[in-house]
Amino acid sequence: MAHENFLVELRGTTAVVQVNRPKALNALSTAVLTEFSALLDELHKNKTLRAVVLTGAGDKAFIAGADIAEMSAMSPVLALEFARKGQGVTQKIEGLGVPVIAAVNGYALGGGCEIALACDFILASTTAVFGQPEVCLGLITGFGGGVRLAEFVGWPRARELIYSGRRIKADEALRIGLVNRVVEPAQLLQTALAVADEIGANSPLAVKTVKAVMNKIRSEASVAARLDAEARAFSSVFSSFDQREGTKAFLEKRKAQFKGE
Numbered sequence: 001m002a003h004e005n006f007l008v009e010l011r012g013t014t015a016v017v018q019v020n021r022p023k024a025l026n027a028l029s030t031a032v033l034t035e036f037s038a039l040l041d042e043l044h045k046n047k048t049l050r051a052v053v054l055t056g057a058g059d060k061a062f063i064a065g066a067d068i069a070e071m072s073a074m075s076p077v078l079a080l081e082f083a084r085k086g087q088g089v090t091q092k093i094e095g096l097g098v099p100v101i102a103a104v105n106g107y108a109l110g111g112g113c114e115i116a117l118a119c120d121f122i123l124a125s126t127t128a129v130f131g132q133p134e135v136c137l138g139l140i141t142g143f144g145g146g147v148r149l150a151e152f153v154g155w156p157r158a159r160e161l162i163y164s165g166r167r168i169k170a171d172e173a174l175r176i177g178l179v180n181r182v183v184e185p186a187q188l189l190q191t192a193l194a195v196a197d198e199i200g201a202n203s204p205l206a207v208k209t210v211k212a213v214m215n216k217i218r219s220e221a222s223v224a225a226r227l228d229a230e231a232r233a234f235s236s237v238f239s240s241f242d243q244r245e246g247t248k249a250f251l252e253k254r255k256a257q258f259k260g261e
Contacts, residue, residue, distance in 0.1 A: 005032045006039055007057060013050035014196040015043055016189070022058030028111045029067035033085045040092040050200030050207070052096065053192045054119060055103040056112075059185065062104040062128070063112025068137065071238075072247035079142075080235035086111055086143035087227050090118035094215055097208045099199055103192040104128040105185060109167065114143035117152065120211070122178065123192050124170045125185040130178060131167035138246030138258060142234030147226045151218065152178050 007018040019026040056062040102119035109131045132145045150158035153176045170182045183191045237243045242258045249256035
């Protein structure tokens with residue numbers, strides 16, 4: 001199937017999936033998320049796959065975040081639908097019967113970081129930058145960052161990163177356990193494919209089974225309930241002055257003047 005916003009290439013038993021909106025830094029709009037969801041359904045049906053490598057087109061961004069211009073005009077009802085759509089994509093990534101490796105080649109901010117967090121693990125280039133800067137725009141995490149980031153780096157670090165909106169470079173991401181390894185940009189895809197081949201050489205049934213078991217173990221505390229709480233909180237800020245001011249200031253390239261209301 002042809003894709004408008006994605007490039008898909010089969011490398012043996014590995015599918016390399018690129019978010020292909022380099023001029024928009026691969027930002028996630030409603031249309032992109034809808035297409036992403038359908039693409040994951042296609043991959044789920046492919047019984048020859050052993051792994052998926054997810055990356056971004058261009059050399060600037062993995063996924064720079066959600067589409068702020070679109071979010072700036074959302075009502076709380078539309079924001080809840082948007083959060084549900086983004087969470088649906090992350091849950092499909094987690095539920096895919098093969099490992100999904102995030103190969104982060106630039107900005108992975110906001111929704112982009114949340115997509116990476118839904119993958120089985122993250123490999124990064126030296127140019128990678130991670131962050132959940134939603135609070136800087138009067139927003140909060142909506143695609144699962146408030147649920148999953150702590151599973152990578154622990155609750156105290158996750159709180160610091162989410163509350164501050166601070167961006168971190170690849171070396172710090174490696175130090176705190178957000179990424180598994182850091183390589184030069186030219187080596188990133190090759191490294192991800194080598195790891196995928198290593199996984200693919202094993203029993204596909206065993207890998208599928210152990211992925212499902214590990215997901216079940218970590219979700220016993222009801223990830224679904226935590227995701228629901230996050231989506232509802234995400235939508236609630238869309239009735240605030242700060243959300244309107246934060247997104248407007250971003251689009252106008254100026255500093256936001258928040259009021260806390």
